[in-house]
Amino acid sequence: MSARFGRVVTAMITAFTTEGELDIAESVRLAKWLQDQGNEGLVIAGTTGEASTLTDPERLALFEAVVGAVTIPVIAGTGSNDTAHSVHLTKEATKLGVAGILAVGPYYNRPSQAGIAAHIKAMAGATTLPVVVYDIPVRTGRKISTANLVTMARDVKNIVGLKDAGGNPGETANVIAQAPSDFEVYSGDDGLTLPLLAVGAVGVIGVATHWSAPEHRRMMDAFFSGNFVEAQRVNAALLESYAFETGEEAPNPLPSKEMMKLHGFAVGDARLPMGAAPEWVAERARVVKANIESFRSR
Secondary structure, eight states, X not given: OOOTTOSEEEEOOOOBOTTSOBOHHHHHHHHHHHHHTTOOEEEESSTTTXXXXXXXXXXXXXXXXXXXXXXXXXXXXXXXXXXXXXXXXXXXXXXXXXXXXXXXXXXXXXXXXXXXXXXXXXXHHTOSSOEEEEEOHHHHSOOOOHHHHHHHHHHOTTEEEXXXXXXXXXXXXXXXXXXXXXXXXXXXXXXXXXHHHHTTXXXXXXXXXXXXXXXXXXXXXXXXXXXXXXXXXXXXXXXXHHHHSOOSSSOTTHHHHHHHHHTTOOOOOOOTTTOSOOHHHHHHHHHHHHHHHHHHTO
16 A cells, blocks of 8 residues: 555654754764655654654744755645744745655644644645644643544545554554545554554655664555554564553653664754653663564574
8 A cells, every 4th residue: 555655654753963953964863764765655753753842933943954854755844833823934935845644633722623634734735745643632732523533534635544543543544544535544553553554554754764674664564565463563572662652751752762773873862841761772672673673583
């Protein structure tokens, strides 16, 4: 199965210097490496990219630099909890050659479903690019309802997909069944990727894909060729990575930053309020990395 932005897409971390300044050069180096590892698309300045701590000039500089460095689609995270600000960033990102826009549900404000729809439609109206709605209620405080998602998919021509981190594959099946046939759903929760594929998702916008893109591609290839036993086997090998990528004491993106340091990237620590990862995360990253590499060699 083909997908507009590819089946394996990474929501990329953002590199900072040891002083906490944006490191464009290292972010570009990482983006190129992720492409070489088999990622078919990238999301820049999403949750994992610490979008909420980036200034507008930083976001736009990242978009421009990464678009110029890779040949795979780059999706720009331009959403915030301020509609006017989100519209402005969407307009500016559109000028920079990105392939699409990621529109997260507005966080903190806790608007009604009507307010959520008006916010996302305003972003879609600010661009001719395809828009992927990002539903992640654990961070936004509001689940985007199935009815809302289906209505936007039907009524707004350039709302073409969903990054689903709603945690309910059964409800996602309803979205897929009711939305237009060309509306694409991506898993936004790595641990639910295989269940979401089973109800009609086309791929993943992932976190563990930073270090396991080959395994994700292997799982996708197996699933879409009908080899479900192999897909389950690969998914089982990825469970450790899913558990590692976030947690109460080391939330995303802290584990991914430590993992990319192990892979030779000077990505720095997360900006506050996330801050530096606990010391145990680096040691855990070594174990996860070794186990993935062992599985890859088999």
